[in-house]
Amino acid sequence: MPHSKITGLGFYVPETVVTNADLAAQMDTSDEWIIERTGIRERRFFKEGVDTVSNMGARAARIAMERAGKKPEDIDMVVFATLSPDYHFPGCGVLVQRELGLRHIPCFDVRQQCAGFIYALSLADQYIKTGFAKTILVIGAEIQSNVMEISDRGRNMAVIFGDGAGAVLLEAHEETGKGILSTHIHADGTHAEELFVEHVGSKLKKRVTHEMIDDGSLLPHMNGKMVFINAVKYFPEVIREALKANNLKEADIDLLIPHQANARITQAVQKEFNMPDEKVVSNIHKYGNTTAASIPIALTEAWEAGRVKEGDLVCIAAFGSGFVWASALIRW
Ligand code: UT7
Secondary structure, eight states: OOEEEEEEEEEESSSSSEEEHHHHHTTSHHHHOOOOOOOOOEEEEEOOTTOOOOHHHHHHHHHHHHTTTGGGGGOOOOEEEEEEESSSOOOHHHHHHHHHOSSSEEEEEEOOOOGGGHHHHHHHHHHTTTTTTTTEEEEEEEEOOOOOOOOTTTHHHHHBOEEEEEEEEEEEOTTSSSEEEEEEEOOOGGGGGEOOSSSSSSSSSSSOOOOHHHTTTHHHHSOHHHHHHHHHHHHHHHHHHHHHHHHHGGGGOOOOEEESOOOHHHHHHHHHHTOOGBBOOOOHHHBBBGGGGHHHHHHHHHHTTTOSSOOEEEEEEEEETTTTEEEEEEEE
């Protein structure tokens, strides 16, 4: 049976850097509060007319393809993870296909929020294992800065989220014990409304009203404490599940790349596994929480910095709105 292996990776973040001080000038918050509660110092905000979720994803994908030595005609499938697509429909997968000049291959979106990238990777991995596809682009990209309200009312969310994109190229190979060892994906919809955007949806006869704009119900809602408590429970659980499935121990992990939700969540997971700083990737101070993009951005940065070496055991894990959570073990 073929296995899948990451052979190229890339990321793109918009040019505009927004510091905590920039936000504090527009709402009742402070650099100290944001750093203490989240670890974030700055994030990137997209530029209208320059950056879109699909074109940022395509830029990241182009880098991944170049690094893997692949041309547009080599790609068999696109799996695009995002909660913030350019259009309500169609999804970003087909827009990337157009942008990169890919063949008439299957291209689709995955909407699994912060666990979106691992869900997308898991799907791509299954298509490779069955022989359906040999070369798949897996992309995670988000624009969130325009759904947050940069005001006192929106401050609990506006300080956390940022924009960006990351991508990997997944290829079929026959070497056993290398590449994606396993993926583990879960969901519990009983808490769907603890982190969600209610409108504009299809539940109501009038999808959008002036009242929705005025009362803030078009903005995302997050029960931060509830999300936090569940994140610190499920991150370790799903990492242990992956280790057990592969007969590996916590100490075998060479590099842990958690979804960059909040530095305090990463620290809690690190403490749970008693891991030194050099084995845990954290770049949230630079980009904030970029949801489906955070893992491929962090993975690419770690790889570029020489922190991912041949033979290393890399663990990625995520938790987010849904609730959904996931992990994957990769032997590099
Ligand atoms: O990627 C997955 C999705 N999201 C997450 O993983 C986020 C998980 N949750 C969190 O990261 C944290 O819950 C937050 C960072 C969102 C909030 O931290 P917290 O320690 O849970 O703070 P809190 O919500 O309990 O708020 C504490 C205080 C409140 O004031 P009072 O009621 O104590 O007077 C808030 O109104 O901090 C206030 N507050 C702020 N103050 C300054 C909330 N947001 C801000 C802000 N600046 N931006």
